[in-house]
Amino acid sequence: MSLNALHTPCLLLEKKKLLNNIQRLNTHLSQFAVGLRPHLKTLKSVDVARHMLADQSAPCTVSTLQEAKQFAKAGFKDITYAVGISEHKLVEVLDIQNQGVTLHILLDSFEQAQFIHAFCQENDCQLSCLIEVDCDGKRAGVKPRDPQLIAIAKILDSSGLFTGLLTHAGGSYDCHSLDEIRAMAQQEQRAVQIAADTLRSQHIDCSVVSVGSTPTALLGDGFEHITEVRAGVYASMDLVMAGLGVCQSQDIALSVLTRVIGHNREKNWLILDAGWMALSRDMGLASQQCGYGLVCNSEGDVLPGLCVSSVNQEHGIVALPDTLDTSHFAIGTLLRVLPNHACATAAQHQGYHVICEDEMAYWPRFSGW
Amino acid sequence: MSLNALHTPCLLLEKKKLLNNIQRLNTHLSQFAVGLRPHLKTLKSVDVARHMLADQSAPCTVSTLQEAKQFAKAGFKDITYAVGISEHKLVEVLDIQNQGVTLHILLDSFEQAQFIHAFCQENDCQLSCLIEVDCDGKRAGVKPRDPQLIAIAKILDSSGLFTGLLTHAGGSYDCHSLDEIRAMAQQEQRAVQIAADTLRSQHIDCSVVSVGSTPTALLGDGFEHITEVRAGVYASMDLVMAGLGVCQSQDIALSVLTRVIGHNREKNWLILDAGWMALSRDMGLASQQCGYGLVCNSEGDVLPGLCVSSVNQEHGIVALPDTLDTSHFAIGTLLRVLPNHACATAAQHQGYHVICEDEMAYWPRFSGW
Structure with a gap:
């Protein structure tokens, strides 16, 4: 499974997490x-x-x-x-x-x-x-x-x-x-x-x-x-659900795969190729302070203190904390962004690159009325 | 030209306004x-x-x-x-x-x-x-x-x-x-x-x-x-541009056609079939107070004091001013919503129903990366 072969930005869906989430509600309601x-x-x-x-x-x-x-x-x-x-x-x-x-x-x-x-x-x-x-x-x-x-x-x-x-x-x-x-x-x-x-x-x-x-x-x-x-x-779950305490951030099956495309050294910013077009404009719960989504490494582990702090159409800005500088993230580095609101983020894309154990699949989605 | 035949929500593009806007910048730069x-x-x-x-x-x-x-x-x-x-x-x-x-x-x-x-x-x-x-x-x-x-x-x-x-x-x-x-x-x-x-x-x-x-x-x-x-x-122009003073709201060539699908009489709300999926989550300029877009009648004339005040995925809520009540807008009434940010609203749709004098055309758009 090589995420590196994917064109960014794109949507990832982790099948194992998806199935676990589905099973959880089924089990709860079976009572x-x-x-x-x-x-x-x-x-x-x-x-x-x-x-x-x-x-x-x-x-x-x-x-x-x-x-x-x-x-x-x-x-x-x-x-x-x-x-x-x-x-x-x-x-x-x-x-x-x-x-x-x-x-x-x-x-x-x-x-x-x-x-x-x-x-x-x-x-x-x-x-x-x-x-x-x-x-x-x-x-x-x-x-x-x-x-x-x-x-x-x-x-x-x-x-x-x-x-x-x-x-x-x-x-x-x-x-x-x-x-x-x-x-x-x-x-x-x-x-x-x-x-x-x-x-x-x-x-x-x-x-x-x-x-x-x-x-x-x-x-x-x-x-x-x-x-x-x-x-x-x-x-799929999302950060709103995690913010409500209904799931943990590691349960979120959906993320946007993105690459670092620039550095603003003076401001200690990373520039990502995921802007609002890929993430949506949804800012989730006001109390949550996740910006336009929490930033993970390419494995999907949340990087503490990192979120997409602002967005333009095709640019996401990650204001790094003082403990990190832009040289830690070479241009081309793959990152994932967890969605505030899965419905809104998914709607910006045409399908899912599905991570299924060691294989990848592609599941199309549709839109419109 | 019958807007009534269109499935709502959908995007309208007024060709005459589009061409005027294009001409305006061409003329300005020709100096x-x-x-x-x-x-x-x-x-x-x-x-x-x-x-x-x-x-x-x-x-x-x-x-x-x-x-x-x-x-x-x-x-x-x-x-x-x-x-x-x-x-x-x-x-x-x-x-x-x-x-x-x-x-x-x-x-x-x-x-x-x-x-x-x-x-x-x-x-x-x-x-x-x-x-x-x-x-x-x-x-x-x-x-x-x-x-x-x-x-x-x-x-x-x-x-x-x-x-x-x-x-x-x-x-x-x-x-x-x-x-x-x-x-x-x-x-x-x-x-x-x-x-x-x-x-x-x-x-x-x-x-x-x-x-x-x-x-x-x-x-x-x-x-x-x-x-x-x-x-x-x-x-196309949009409400952000109008808010900056760069155009007037009547110059905006793009709008979302929507229908009234419900009334909340107690709260004096109209419910529209255009939610954030059709309008986007973009709230435009913070100073503008247009909610998720200004509401127009089906002809495209702004209805004073009406904006989409809140949205869910497929529901838009218009909180009516005290001077109006829900009975003024029968279920099925066609309205248009002017976009805060044309790039974001257009991205939620697959094409434009183009109003071109007495005819309608359909121009597809694409998305993705």
Whole structure:
């Protein structure tokens, strides 16, 4: 395996770490009577999906219709599109569903329920609808006790379009301790349980009650009356997850391979060929102070005190600590940068150079909408 | 022309604004005895390049070898790769040059000069080298009066590899007024003029003396003893350029077309289907307070007080001012978001839906290294 043969910058994916991360969540959830519906939006790779999912009938989650199309084409049959739907996307949803896939869609308003209902009548079709529940006030969803919830569920249920409830504790990314994450996991579960109870009192059954975010999936427990957990970044992990305490930096399976392309001796800076185009502009958690990513040697060991302190399009700057000077890093030296946010860093690339014991593979990824 | 038929999110490019922006810099520079070497890294599109360059022999600039390859394939013959070179990239540089292209490379250290010299001897070839001069202490380059400059130039010149000097006033992005930008343009020119004079005193001639950034290109004057100006974002413009006063927001040719996909009535938020994946994570100038971009109606007119205030991967949140409520924006409403940083926003997409009078075209872009 020679990293030296790779054109830099590029993405590395360590298969062993990936498989360990996947196994960890599987093992955790196997203690509970709950399923897993992995989110495939982070790595957007069919090769990765095959390791995250037991088989093609296993449930999965996507964030774009492009992902839905690509994973449907690869044979996956049970896909949740976990972003609120607009009317203009329904034709494409139906196209995908007509390929023999169940594509669950998401909504949180009466307006959406109406146009979905009308679309299904006009097209003489059925769609599977999930109502988004707001568990943390961070983004979208109906509050569990909002009377709108019943109104939306009724219009869907009356025409056989209602499948269940979905919530996402995006607020888990703002937690300051593992205990706060555990509390958030409880809050997430409680929100959909209340919503499901409310609907049950109206004789509307939820066959799906879905929760999830990587932190609440890994630290949550109980999962009573929850049918499935969603999580995505758990497979690769990243510095945000390490900052939350959900993993260690050595668990991160993804990194950007880069070379030193210059020195600024006066400022004691290294210049790398990985700028924001290769690393993304994501700065991770404000509390973390990792700049645009922690710097490792070519083996993947974190070099203490080194991060990418600033970036331009194709330049990364590493301000060295006083204990090191630029002569320690000859021009051409290979380094790796751990990503703040795996979803954002991976999105800047077209595929993964996969380190798999003594061999290398290349797994393509896709992008777009 | 129907924007309604487009899948959102996607990129729009207004051809008329693009051509006006291109013409503006051409007209400005035509007052001086200096050439223009457009930087193609922003839009990375052969179709756009054909409008920025007079013909295939016209000089251009790129930020990656992938761009060099793609533009060489499209027939462009005179390309500057304006990022410091590492030894591992020289084989690819030579491959591109062997396709009948002059590919100028950049360096700022004796170490690089040595490995380029050795490579050319081993491969019995010539490469055209530019020494990067540091005009503002922002990133890379040799200071104009650093004795290393002469040492680097001598090793290159002795083997016929030396072409000239290049500097980039990245510091122009930190200016607070047009007068500061004008002063930065003078500083940029002065730095390479001093460096060129130093080399001339050693009987080393610079056939290229290259300066540039969009702000200093548009506001600079004189350009005495400068052979060429480089600029890239001037063609599309963006909110950073508008924030610097270099253009108006209505000059911005690029925008992200998006749809309203939800309402958070309690918080008076619109939810858009353009998150950071479509807009990028670039927040532009800290002083600007545009969030992740200014929001326009579908015609492209800025809606006063509306910006994308926060983003997730596929969700953008617009916190509405008190004067508006979510009912003004039905689900499905088309909006446009002006980019903070055109290079970063464009990089999230695979092509441009080009608005060209009453017609639409699609111009692909490429990415990678």
